[in-house]
Amino acid sequence: MIYFIGILICIALLFLILFLGPKGKIFYSGKSAARSSVNLRIDNKTKEIIQRQLAEAETLKKIAKPAQLKQAILELDKGLNLALESLYPGKNFVEKMKQVKPKIKNGELYDNLWYAHKVRNIIAHEINTDLAFTELQRVMDIFEESLRDLINS
Known part of the structure; x- marks a missing residue:
């Protein structure tokens, strides 16, 4: 009988340790709530950096040459990454x-943003990439719209 009670106590302790965890929560993940939660807004310093990148991209866009558009796309992708971070x-x-x-x-903008990032990867990693000028403009527009949406929401 004592053997049976000992087994029940061990099972109960095992249950408490495995399922309630050290913080007393079922399936405790080990992450603090603050770390795993999403910030609702981009901080002002980050917004200013992104707004400067948007302005620089707009300047490069006005030059209207493929090399400048590619450079602008790389900058806008950096801005997107900064916003996401x-x-x-x-x-x-x-x-x-x-x-x-x-x-x-x-x-649809979300899907287009994935596409724009893929084009950015082509620009960044493939030498002598020839993309249509209109396609480069489209990718820039996608990045610009997405960044404005993120910093203004």
């Missing part, structure tokens, strides 16, 4: 982008 926890760009979907009001 400010808003969402995550190890990499992909993890943060998955979290941004509810924040971007327009679902």
Whole structure:
């Protein structure tokens, strides 16, 4: 009988340790609530940096040459990454982008943003990339709209 009671106590303790965890919460993840939660706004310093990048991209866009548009796209992608770092926890760009979907009001814009980032990767990693001028303008417009949406929401 004592053996049976001992087994029940061990099972109960195991249950308490495994399911309630050290913080007394079921399936405790180990992350603090503040760290795992999403900031609702981009801080002012980050907004200022992104707004400068948007202005610089607009200047490059006015030059109307493919090389300048490519440079502007790279800058705008940096701005997007900065905004995502400010808003969402995550190890990499992909993890943060998955979290941004509810924040971007327009679902089509979210899909276009993924496309724009892929074009950015082509520009950054492939030598002698020839993309149509209109396509470069479209990608810039997507980045600009997305960044404005993120910093103004």
